[in-house]
């Protein structure tokens with residue numbers, strides 16, 4: 001048995017066609033004879049004796065049956081034309097997964113208008129695993145390899161039946177049956193030997209590619225296109241290297257390719273991926289990601305204009321999209337960037353795949369076969385224009401990749417400094433246990449060397465180091481060999497990081513803001529990659545933080561909307577309608593991460609779909625919890641800014657603004673409670689606001705969307721002196737007195753104002769004058785007066801008996817009883833040629849304020865209002881004779897929400913949005 005295995009280990013791929021001839025009709029050949037036949041065949045090949053073959057091409061027996069139907073070509077065309085006329089495509093197993101998919105692949109190939117095409121294909125999906133399974137079963141003497149082989153036959157036979165007919169089908173099936181019979185014999189031999197050598201296994205497994213290439217080539221030929229299939233083992237010669245890899249022999253492969261082409265000239269070549277031969281003609285594979293490598297080598301051999309790798313994703317993402325929902329498809333990557341990204345665990349291309357095409361500057365395009373509209377990612381030399389664009393942070397850091405399950409090893413001690421050979425001794429010991437060092441860092445004090453290895457290798461590494469440095473540890477020259485488990489690497493990759501100051505500062509700043517501790521750092525002087533080691537549990541948070549810092553607009557704001565009542569829900573609608581315009585035209589990205597009502601709340605990690613927030617709240621809402629809500633919105637580390645928008649009228653909520661601002665959360669509100677509440681709290685809040693870079697905006701607290709607060713600020717900040725502010729500040733009371741005429745009942749008009757959304761949640765806040773008094777206080781304080789609400793005399797319009805009503809509803813029910821009282825006041829004014837107007841006055845000169853019902857002549861500007869208009873007159877040192885007047889609707893859902901929205905945009909512009 002030993003000698004039989006030895007002969008298998010040297011067998012050549014050219015052999016089996018004939019070796020099986022005598023076996024294929026008789027599956028019942030005794031095991032001993034079967035083994036003998038195979039052994040004899042392989043043995044003779046080793047000695048260079050070739051047994052007679054059936055119907056072979058001059059170079060191989062395997063694809064002979066196709067060349068005899070090839071089209072006639074001139075001598076000139078038989079010479080291999082290299083260069084731009086060729087485009088190379090590679091289709092992986094998923095792309096070749098079924099008859100329909102193979103047909104799609106055929107369409108893609110036919111639609112490529114390149115003059116010449118070479119297509120590299122993998123085995124149909126799952127087939128490679130099925131083939132390995134055959135070998136494992138046969139080696140372990142499991143008879144079921146026979147039925148498994150039948151399944152392989154059935155899969156390819158039924159796929160071929162779906163796509164082919166007539167001669168094309170017959171050609172394929174005859175070859176398939178022949179191969180299956182050969183395999184049956186080979187597997188029998190393995191079964192007897194109880195062993196398969198690597199080259200034997202490679203040979204068996206490579207059939208998947210042989211069959212898929214033949215099927216696709218027949219599908220294309222059926223279409224009338226000149227197409228040949230290539231068994232790349234005839235062309236691609238590789239030398240195994242030590243570490244389960246192979247090095248292509250380009251010179252030999254090129255010569256073989258030329259020879260192959262002279263015998264098989266055509267416009268379309270379908271080549272088998274993954275498989276190759278050694279210089280001794282022993283079948284082998286290109287190992288992991290072999291088909292990509294085949295395509296890259298072929299691209300280089302043909303000097304193709306482009307290599308397209310077809311896959312099932314839209315291209316290379318800026319970060320793993322399963323970890324970072326914001327990840328974007330990169331339009332371009334340089335070869336070095338692709339290389340770095342793949343080293344760091346990003347599913348790009350294996351680095352060795354890039355080398356052959358990089359040598360000739362051939363671009364690699366990564367495209368999605370299931371989404372032809374996606375342009376994909378192009379890997380190429382960076383263009384000059386790319387190099388010049390230094391405005392966008394995304395140009396510096398192209399992508400982020402992570403590697404989990406690592407451990408850091410720290411070798412530390414004073415005895416290392418200035419001692420040549422220490423590093424060599426450390427890494428020599430690591431090499432001896434076969435561990436792979438992923439990253440190394442040593443500070444210039446030479447006091448410690450730290451490096452990362454896969455967690456599963458760290459025990460052996462630590463033991464090897466302990467043993468290697470036993471003496472140094474014992475005598476104190478080394479203080480420790482420490483292992484830090486549960487680490488991850490986060491790498492930022494970008495060719496243009498080189499020579500660009502500030503990129504690492506930005507990266508580390510983002511990590512610091514997200515409260516991530518960095519355990520170790522490495523950056524080589526190529527500057528293409530900055531690697532940091534973090535705790536494994538911090539890795540996703542770190543990835544999101546750095547990704548958003550480089551990829552999200554600086555004015556991405558995570559918002560929490562509190563109080564989705566009339567104003568809050570109108571604001572949400574406005575945000576929904578305007579979000580895409582803001583994002584596309586102004587680079588402002590507003591995400592509502594949470595909506596909190598008094599009873600329930602809705603939270604989202606990426607931003608609530610504002611078209612469906614009410615349904616979502618029904619489906620996914622949870623019990624309202626302010627602390628959890630704030631933590632959720634602010635704790636979302638991948639968005640640079642947080643703003644809470646308080647659309648309640650609640651003083652408890654207003655009481656939190658100070659804490660929020662202190663935590664760096666911006667606050668925007670139409671709620672008057674904070675600015676009209678206790679003076680000391682107000683002053684504390686404003687002082688904090690002025691000291692910090694956190695913003696607090698409340699324009700809608702006075703005059704809703706009208707620019708009242710901002711006008712006053714503008715006057716003050718430019719050095720004007722406010723003398724008096726007088727106005728109709730209540731939309732509700734303006735509406736009521738503008739419409740309380742022609743014999744209408746007072747209570748009806750109040751109900752109408754409530755219905756129109758002008759009133760406070762409880763209309764008594766309006767009628768009592770409290771709401772106006774609050775506005776007066778807000779403007780008085782803004783003007784520098786230190787007044788409390790209680791300092792403002794207020795004339796209440798709420799009838800005395802109704803002040804104690806338990807609810808707004810009860811108040812509204814009782815109000816009609818008092819209609820005659822109001823009618824009397826209105827008639828008196830009317831009879832005097834006057835109108836009633838409810839006004840507020842801030843008398844800055846005398847440091848006081850008042851709120852009362854006044855009568856104005858009908859030609860007074862205050863008498864000219866309509867609807868819910870507010871009118872505010874600023875008398876100042878500059879506007880003394882003619883006050884500065886702001887007038888317009890000062891209540892109502894749309895204008896109020898619009899005022900809040902414009903505060904949010906003001907915040908965005910303070911945060912850096914373009915003006």
Ligand SMILES: NC(=O)C1=CN([C@@H]2O[C@H](COP(=O)(O)OP(=O)(O)OC[C@H]3O[C@@H](n4cnc5c(N)ncnc54)[C@H](OP(=O)(O)O)[C@@H]3O)[C@@H](O)[C@H]2O)C=CC1
Pocket residue numbers: 562563564565566567568596597598599600647648649650652653670671672700701704731757758759760761890891892893896
């Ligand atoms: N209407 C207008 O024209 C103007 C209004 N404003 C101000 O806008 C604010 C909102 O007014 P409006 O929309 O009319 O009022 P609504 O009563 O319609 O809405 C108030 C909302 O706040 C919620 N809420 C109350 N307390 C809490 C709490 N502790 N936690 C979470 N949510 C809470 C309520 O929730 P739930 O429904 O679950 O009880 C409700 O959704 C007020 O401050 C008002 O002064 C400012 C300018 C103009």
Ligand SMILES: N[C@@H](CC=O)C(=O)O
Pocket residue numbers: 700701702703704729730731732733758759760766771890891892
């Ligand atoms: N209820 C208020 C709304 C604005 O603050 C009003 O009527 O003005």
Ligand code: NA
Pocket residue numbers: 699700701702703704705706707708709899
């Ligand atoms: Na306003």
